[in-house]
Amino acid sequence: MDIFKIFTxxxxxxxxxxxxxxxxxxxxxxxxxSPHFLEMIKExxxxxxxxxxxxxxxxxxxxxxxxxxxxxxALVPALIANIPIKRMxxxxx
Amino acid sequence: MSKVIxxxxxxxxxxxxxxxxxxxxxxxxxxxxxVLLDADIGLxxxxxxxxxxxxxxxxxxxxxxxxxxxxQALIRDKRFEELYLLPAAQTKEKTAVTPEQMKELCDKLKQxxxxxxxxxxxxxxxxxxxxxxxxxxxxIVTTPEVxxxxxxxxxxxxxxxxxxxxxxxxxxxxxxxxVKKGDMMDIEDMIExxxxxxxxxxxxxxxxVISTNKGEPAISDPASKAGQAFRNISRRIEGEDVPLMxxxxxxxxxxxxxxxxxxxx
Numbered sequence: 282m283d284i285f286k287i288f289t290x291x292x293x294x295x296x297x298x299x300x301x302x303x304x305x306x307x308x309x310x311x312x313x314x315s316p317h318f319l320e321m322i323k324e325x326x327x328x329x330x331x332x333x334x335x336x337x338x339x340x341x342x343x344x345x346x347x348x349x350x351x352x353x354x355a356l357v358p359a360l361i362a363n364i365p366i367k368r369m370x371x372x373x374x
Numbered sequence: 375m376s377k378v379i380x381x382x383x384x385x386x387x388x389x390x391x392x393x394x395x396x397x398x399x400x401x402x403x404x405x406x407x408x409v410l411l412d413a414d415i416g417l418x419x420x421x422x423x424x425x426x427x428x429x430x431x432x433x434x435x436x437x438x439x440x441x442x443x444x445x446q447a448l449i450r451d452k453r454f455e456e457l458y459l460l461p462a463a464q465t466k467e468k469t470a471v472t473p474e475q476m477k478e479l480c481d482k483l484k485q486x487x488x489x490x491x492x493x494x495x496x497x498x499x500x501x502x503x504x505x506x507x508x509x510x511x512x513x514i515v516t517t518p519e520v521x522x523x524x525x526x527x528x529x530x531x532x533x534x535x536x537x538x539x540x541x542x543x544x545x546x547x548x549x550x551x552x553v554k555k556g557d558m559m560d561i562e563d564m565i566e567x568x569x570x571x572x573x574x575x576x577x578x579x580x581x582x583v584i585s586t587n588k589g590e591p592a593i594s595d596p597a598s599k600a601g602q603a604f605r606n607i608s609r610r611i612e613g614e615d616v617p618l619m620x621x622x623x624x625x626x627x628x629x630x631x632x633x634x635x636x637x638x639x
Contacts (some may be wrong), residue, residue, distance in 0.1 A: 294556030300563055303520045307527050307567065 304347065308358050314345050322360075330364060333372070337365035378480045378490040379611075380413075380509035380538075384525030386496030388517045389546040392582060392592075394493040395423045396601070397513075399591040400608025402457035406488040409448065409458040411480075413505035414495035415470060418462035425589020426451060426459050435463035438475045444482060453594075458487075468500045473507035480508025489611075498532060506533065512541035513573060518548055518559040527568055542573035544607065549578045550621040561618075574607035576600050577621050 348359035398410045412420040421427045432447035451457040494505035516526040552558035579600035585592040592601040606616045
Protein backbone atom coordinates (compact mmCIF):
# COMPACT_ATOMS: atom_id res chain seq x y z
CA MET A 282 0.00 0.00 0.00
CA ASP A 283 2.72 2.49 0.91
CA ILE A 284 4.87 1.66 -2.08
CA PHE A 285 5.32 5.31 -3.00
CA LYS A 286 6.13 6.25 0.55
CA ILE A 287 9.04 3.86 0.49
CA PHE A 288 10.54 5.49 -2.57
CA THR A 289 9.97 9.08 -1.57
CA UNK A 290 11.33 8.56 1.88
CA UNK A 291 14.84 9.82 2.45
CA UNK A 292 15.79 6.64 4.18
CA UNK A 293 14.71 3.86 1.85
CA UNK A 294 16.69 1.24 3.73
CA UNK A 295 15.60 -2.35 4.24
CA UNK A 296 15.03 -1.54 7.89
CA UNK A 297 12.22 0.85 6.96
CA UNK A 298 10.67 -1.82 4.75
CA UNK A 299 10.83 -4.29 7.63
CA UNK A 300 9.22 -1.81 10.03
CA UNK A 301 6.40 -0.98 7.65
CA UNK A 302 5.67 -4.66 6.94
CA UNK A 303 5.77 -5.45 10.63
CA UNK A 304 3.42 -2.60 11.56
CA UNK A 305 0.84 -3.71 9.03
CA UNK A 306 1.14 -7.34 10.16
CA UNK A 307 0.55 -6.33 13.75
CA UNK A 308 -2.52 -4.29 12.88
CA UNK A 309 -4.05 -7.49 11.53
CA UNK A 310 -2.75 -9.74 14.31
CA UNK A 311 -3.84 -7.45 17.13
CA UNK A 312 -7.28 -6.82 15.67
CA UNK A 313 -7.60 -10.58 15.21
CA UNK A 314 -9.10 -10.08 11.77
CA SER A 315 -9.13 -13.07 9.48
CA PRO A 316 -9.63 -12.90 5.72
CA HIS A 317 -12.88 -14.77 6.35
CA PHE A 318 -14.06 -12.04 8.72
CA LEU A 319 -13.24 -9.35 6.15
CA GLU A 320 -15.15 -11.33 3.55
CA MET A 321 -18.20 -11.39 5.83
CA ILE A 322 -18.05 -7.62 6.28
CA LYS A 323 -17.74 -7.24 2.52
CA GLU A 324 -20.83 -9.37 1.84
CA UNK A 325 -22.91 -7.37 4.28
CA UNK A 326 -21.65 -4.05 2.95
CA UNK A 327 -22.67 -5.12 -0.55
CA UNK A 328 -26.17 -5.85 0.70
CA UNK A 329 -26.52 -2.49 2.44
CA UNK A 330 -25.14 -0.43 -0.43
CA UNK A 331 -27.14 -2.31 -3.07
CA UNK A 332 -30.30 -0.73 -1.74
CA UNK A 333 -29.01 2.67 -2.84
CA UNK A 334 -26.70 2.04 -5.75
CA UNK A 335 -25.45 -0.55 -8.19
CA UNK A 336 -21.92 -1.44 -7.21
CA UNK A 337 -19.10 -3.12 -9.05
CA UNK A 338 -18.61 -6.15 -6.85
CA UNK A 339 -15.52 -7.38 -8.65
CA UNK A 340 -13.63 -4.16 -8.07
CA UNK A 341 -14.58 -3.84 -4.44
CA UNK A 342 -11.67 -3.77 -2.01
CA UNK A 343 -11.72 -3.85 1.73
CA UNK A 344 -8.63 -3.75 3.92
CA UNK A 345 -7.45 -3.10 7.40
CA UNK A 346 -4.79 -0.42 7.68
CA UNK A 347 -3.77 2.40 9.97
CA UNK A 348 -4.69 6.05 10.03
CA UNK A 349 -3.96 9.12 12.11
CA UNK A 350 -6.54 9.99 14.69
CA UNK A 351 -7.32 13.70 14.61
CA UNK A 352 -4.35 16.02 15.05
CA UNK A 353 -2.25 13.65 17.07
CA UNK A 354 0.38 11.45 15.50
CA ALA A 355 -1.06 8.35 17.11
CA LEU A 356 -1.97 5.71 14.58
CA VAL A 357 -5.14 3.71 15.01
CA PRO A 358 -6.41 0.76 13.01
CA ALA A 359 -8.80 1.75 10.22
CA LEU A 360 -11.02 -0.21 7.90
CA ILE A 361 -10.86 1.19 4.38
CA ALA A 362 -13.46 0.12 1.84
CA ASN A 363 -13.19 1.02 -1.81
CA ILE A 364 -16.57 0.52 -3.45
CA PRO A 365 -16.83 1.40 -7.17
CA ILE A 366 -20.34 2.61 -8.08
CA LYS A 367 -21.85 1.64 -11.43
CA ARG A 368 -25.03 3.63 -11.13
CA MET A 369 -27.04 5.34 -8.42
CA UNK A 370 -30.49 4.05 -7.77
CA UNK A 371 -33.02 6.82 -7.54
CA UNK A 372 -35.38 5.97 -4.84
CA UNK A 373 -38.95 7.26 -4.95
CA UNK A 374 -39.33 10.20 -2.60
CA MET B 375 11.23 -14.02 47.86
CA SER B 376 11.78 -16.47 45.06
CA LYS B 377 10.87 -15.69 41.49
CA VAL B 378 9.62 -17.99 38.75
CA ILE B 379 10.61 -16.54 35.37
CA UNK B 380 9.53 -18.08 32.07
CA UNK B 381 11.68 -17.35 29.01
CA UNK B 382 9.56 -17.45 25.88
CA UNK B 383 9.47 -16.15 22.30
CA UNK B 384 6.81 -17.81 20.17
CA UNK B 385 9.22 -18.26 17.30
CA UNK B 386 11.86 -20.96 17.50
CA UNK B 387 15.56 -20.40 17.05
CA UNK B 388 15.79 -16.91 18.51
CA UNK B 389 17.91 -17.98 21.48
CA UNK B 390 15.57 -18.89 24.33
CA UNK B 391 17.67 -21.81 25.58
CA UNK B 392 20.91 -19.83 25.31
CA UNK B 393 19.26 -17.00 27.24
CA UNK B 394 18.05 -19.32 30.00
CA UNK B 395 21.49 -20.97 30.30
CA UNK B 396 23.34 -17.66 30.47
CA UNK B 397 20.98 -15.70 32.71
CA UNK B 398 20.70 -18.69 35.03
CA UNK B 399 24.47 -19.01 35.26
CA UNK B 400 24.70 -15.23 35.70
CA UNK B 401 22.33 -15.28 38.66
CA UNK B 402 24.23 -18.21 40.17
CA UNK B 403 27.45 -16.16 39.83
CA UNK B 404 25.66 -13.44 41.82
CA UNK B 405 25.36 -16.01 44.62
CA UNK B 406 21.72 -16.86 44.04
CA UNK B 407 20.33 -20.35 44.26
CA UNK B 408 19.04 -21.09 40.77
CA VAL B 409 17.26 -23.96 39.05
CA LEU B 410 16.86 -24.14 35.27
CA LEU B 411 13.72 -25.97 34.25
CA ASP B 412 13.50 -27.31 30.71
CA ALA B 413 9.80 -27.32 29.75
CA ASP B 414 10.40 -28.47 26.18
CA ILE B 415 9.21 -32.05 26.63
CA GLY B 416 10.18 -34.28 23.72
CA LEU B 417 12.82 -31.86 22.41
CA UNK B 418 15.08 -31.08 25.32
CA UNK B 419 18.10 -28.89 24.62
CA UNK B 420 18.97 -27.03 27.78
CA UNK B 421 20.99 -29.98 29.11
CA UNK B 422 23.18 -29.89 25.99
CA UNK B 423 23.71 -26.13 26.06
CA UNK B 424 24.71 -26.45 29.73
CA UNK B 425 26.96 -29.45 28.99
CA UNK B 426 25.08 -31.62 31.48
CA UNK B 427 23.58 -34.14 29.06
CA UNK B 428 25.58 -37.08 30.40
CA UNK B 429 24.38 -36.66 33.94
CA UNK B 430 20.64 -37.09 33.42
CA UNK B 431 19.04 -39.97 35.31
CA UNK B 432 15.51 -38.75 35.98
CA UNK B 433 13.53 -35.95 34.33
CA UNK B 434 10.59 -33.60 34.84
CA UNK B 435 7.99 -36.17 33.80
CA UNK B 436 9.44 -38.74 36.25
CA UNK B 437 9.00 -36.18 39.04
CA UNK B 438 5.43 -35.33 38.03
CA UNK B 439 4.50 -39.01 37.75
CA UNK B 440 6.04 -39.75 41.13
CA UNK B 441 8.63 -42.19 39.75
CA UNK B 442 11.35 -40.31 41.61
CA UNK B 443 11.70 -37.56 44.18
CA UNK B 444 12.22 -33.98 43.00
CA UNK B 445 15.63 -33.97 44.68
CA GLN B 446 16.72 -37.02 42.66
CA ALA B 447 15.97 -35.40 39.32
CA LEU B 448 17.83 -32.16 40.03
CA ILE B 449 21.31 -32.11 38.47
CA ARG B 450 23.81 -29.93 40.24
CA ASP B 451 26.17 -27.98 37.97
CA LYS B 452 29.49 -28.50 39.72
CA ARG B 453 31.14 -25.52 38.02
CA PHE B 454 28.97 -23.08 39.95
CA GLU B 455 28.01 -22.76 43.56
CA GLU B 456 24.23 -23.14 43.51
CA LEU B 457 23.08 -23.94 39.99
CA TYR B 458 20.75 -26.85 39.20
CA LEU B 459 19.01 -28.25 36.13
CA LEU B 460 15.71 -30.07 35.97
CA PRO B 461 15.78 -31.68 32.51
CA ALA B 462 12.75 -32.30 30.30
CA ALA B 463 11.81 -35.81 29.23
CA GLN B 464 13.06 -36.68 25.76
CA THR B 465 10.83 -39.65 24.94
CA LYS B 466 7.47 -38.48 26.27
CA GLU B 467 4.66 -36.49 24.70
CA LYS B 468 4.09 -32.84 25.56
CA THR B 469 0.73 -33.82 27.06
CA ALA B 470 2.47 -35.95 29.71
CA VAL B 471 2.31 -32.91 32.00
CA THR B 472 -0.61 -30.60 32.76
CA PRO B 473 -0.46 -26.87 33.60
CA GLU B 474 -1.71 -27.67 37.12
CA GLN B 475 1.14 -30.13 37.67
CA MET B 476 3.65 -27.55 36.43
CA LYS B 477 2.26 -24.99 38.84
CA GLU B 478 2.55 -27.44 41.69
CA LEU B 479 6.14 -28.24 40.71
CA CYS B 480 7.09 -24.54 40.57
CA ASP B 481 5.55 -23.94 43.99
CA LYS B 482 7.62 -26.80 45.38
CA LEU B 483 10.84 -25.46 43.80
CA LYS B 484 10.12 -22.00 45.23
CA GLN B 485 10.73 -23.35 48.72
CA UNK B 486 14.34 -24.19 47.89
CA UNK B 487 15.44 -21.72 45.22
CA UNK B 488 15.75 -17.95 44.70
CA UNK B 489 15.18 -18.23 40.96
CA UNK B 490 13.35 -20.77 38.86
CA UNK B 491 14.04 -20.13 35.17
CA UNK B 492 11.77 -21.95 32.74
CA UNK B 493 12.88 -22.65 29.17
CA UNK B 494 9.62 -22.50 27.19
CA UNK B 495 9.20 -24.49 23.96
CA UNK B 496 8.51 -22.62 20.71
CA UNK B 497 4.87 -22.24 19.73
CA UNK B 498 1.72 -21.30 21.63
CA UNK B 499 0.26 -24.75 22.22
CA UNK B 500 0.29 -27.15 25.14
CA UNK B 501 3.99 -26.73 25.90
CA UNK B 502 3.67 -22.96 26.12
CA UNK B 503 0.68 -23.23 28.45
CA UNK B 504 2.63 -25.62 30.68
CA UNK B 505 5.66 -23.36 30.77
CA UNK B 506 3.75 -20.21 31.77
CA UNK B 507 1.40 -21.93 34.24
CA UNK B 508 3.68 -21.68 37.25
CA UNK B 509 5.51 -18.48 36.30
CA UNK B 510 5.05 -15.08 37.89
CA UNK B 511 7.42 -13.21 35.56
CA UNK B 512 8.17 -13.47 31.86
CA UNK B 513 11.11 -12.63 29.63
CA ILE B 514 10.43 -12.44 25.91
CA VAL B 515 13.34 -13.08 23.58
CA THR B 516 13.28 -11.71 20.06
CA THR B 517 15.70 -11.00 17.23
CA PRO B 518 15.60 -7.98 14.91
CA GLU B 519 13.51 -9.76 12.26
CA VAL B 520 9.91 -9.23 11.16
CA UNK B 521 8.79 -12.80 11.96
CA UNK B 522 10.42 -12.88 15.41
CA UNK B 523 8.99 -9.51 16.48
CA UNK B 524 5.58 -10.47 15.16
CA UNK B 525 5.59 -13.66 17.24
CA UNK B 526 6.82 -11.72 20.27
CA UNK B 527 3.81 -9.41 19.91
CA UNK B 528 1.50 -12.41 19.83
CA UNK B 529 3.12 -13.83 22.97
CA UNK B 530 2.74 -10.50 24.78
CA UNK B 531 -0.99 -10.65 24.03
CA UNK B 532 -1.26 -14.25 25.24
CA UNK B 533 0.64 -13.50 28.45
CA UNK B 534 -1.73 -10.64 29.19
CA UNK B 535 -4.65 -13.01 28.69
CA UNK B 536 -3.12 -15.56 31.06
CA UNK B 537 -2.63 -12.91 33.75
CA UNK B 538 1.12 -12.69 33.44
CA UNK B 539 1.48 -8.99 32.74
CA UNK B 540 4.59 -6.84 32.48
CA UNK B 541 6.88 -9.13 30.49
CA UNK B 542 10.35 -7.76 29.71
CA UNK B 543 12.16 -7.89 26.40
CA UNK B 544 15.58 -9.26 25.48
CA UNK B 545 16.71 -8.38 21.97
CA UNK B 546 19.12 -11.07 20.81
CA UNK B 547 21.63 -11.17 17.96
CA UNK B 548 21.73 -7.47 17.26
CA UNK B 549 24.36 -6.46 14.71
CA UNK B 550 25.26 -2.85 15.28
CA UNK B 551 27.11 -2.64 11.96
CA UNK B 552 23.90 -3.53 10.11
CA VAL B 553 21.79 -1.20 12.27
CA LYS B 554 24.21 1.59 11.39
CA LYS B 555 23.72 0.92 7.68
CA GLY B 556 19.95 0.93 8.11
CA ASP B 557 19.68 -2.75 7.29
CA MET B 558 18.47 -3.95 10.66
CA MET B 559 15.73 -2.71 12.95
CA ASP B 560 17.22 -0.92 15.92
CA ILE B 561 16.39 -1.13 19.61
CA GLU B 562 14.04 1.89 19.62
CA ASP B 563 12.07 0.54 16.64
CA MET B 564 11.30 -2.72 18.40
CA ILE B 565 10.51 -1.16 21.78
CA GLU B 566 8.14 1.28 20.12
CA UNK B 567 6.35 -1.39 18.11
CA UNK B 568 6.01 -3.86 20.97
CA UNK B 569 5.38 -1.24 23.68
CA UNK B 570 7.27 -3.29 26.27
CA UNK B 571 10.02 -2.69 28.79
CA UNK B 572 13.57 -3.53 27.68
CA UNK B 573 15.62 -5.86 29.85
CA UNK B 574 18.69 -6.08 27.66
CA UNK B 575 20.31 -6.27 24.25
CA UNK B 576 22.64 -9.10 23.29
CA UNK B 577 24.95 -8.58 20.31
CA UNK B 578 25.52 -11.28 17.71
CA UNK B 579 28.61 -13.08 18.89
CA UNK B 580 30.56 -16.00 17.41
CA UNK B 581 31.59 -16.94 20.92
CA UNK B 582 28.02 -18.14 21.55
CA VAL B 583 28.50 -20.85 18.91
CA ILE B 584 31.85 -21.80 20.40
CA SER B 585 30.53 -21.93 23.95
CA THR B 586 27.50 -23.98 22.86
CA ASN B 587 29.87 -26.41 21.13
CA LYS B 588 31.69 -26.86 24.41
CA GLY B 589 28.64 -26.84 26.63
CA GLU B 590 29.90 -23.88 28.66
CA PRO B 591 27.67 -20.80 28.93
CA ALA B 592 29.26 -17.75 27.25
CA ILE B 593 28.62 -15.69 30.36
CA SER B 594 31.66 -17.26 32.01
CA ASP B 595 33.88 -16.07 29.14
CA PRO B 596 35.12 -12.56 30.05
CA ALA B 597 36.04 -11.84 26.41
CA SER B 598 32.55 -12.52 25.05
CA LYS B 599 30.43 -9.45 24.28
CA ALA B 600 27.25 -11.51 24.46
CA GLY B 601 28.48 -12.83 27.79
CA GLN B 602 28.89 -9.26 29.02
CA ALA B 603 25.34 -8.46 27.89
CA PHE B 604 24.01 -11.49 29.79
CA ARG B 605 25.97 -10.47 32.90
CA ASN B 606 24.28 -7.06 32.71
CA ILE B 607 20.85 -8.66 32.28
CA SER B 608 21.41 -10.87 35.32
CA ARG B 609 22.29 -7.83 37.42
CA ARG B 610 19.19 -5.99 36.18
CA ILE B 611 17.02 -8.94 37.21
CA GLU B 612 18.59 -8.61 40.63
CA GLY B 613 17.36 -5.01 40.69
CA GLU B 614 20.58 -3.21 39.82
CA ASP B 615 20.47 -0.23 37.49
CA VAL B 616 22.94 -1.17 34.75
CA PRO B 617 23.16 1.01 31.64
CA LEU B 618 23.05 -0.60 28.18
CA MET B 619 26.51 -1.55 27.01
CA UNK B 620 28.10 0.12 24.04
CA UNK B 621 27.44 -2.14 21.08
CA UNK B 622 29.41 -0.12 18.56
CA UNK B 623 31.75 -2.23 16.48
CA UNK B 624 35.39 -1.49 17.00
CA UNK B 625 36.57 1.44 14.93
CA UNK B 626 38.61 0.63 11.89
CA UNK B 627 42.20 1.78 11.69
CA UNK B 628 41.29 4.67 9.37
CA UNK B 629 38.54 5.84 11.70
CA UNK B 630 40.86 5.71 14.66
CA UNK B 631 43.35 7.75 12.66
CA UNK B 632 40.68 10.33 11.87
CA UNK B 633 39.73 10.51 15.53
CA UNK B 634 43.40 10.94 16.43
CA UNK B 635 43.76 13.90 14.08
CA UNK B 636 40.53 15.40 15.29
CA UNK B 637 38.73 14.93 11.97
CA UNK B 638 36.08 12.83 13.57
CA UNK B 639 34.73 12.35 17.03
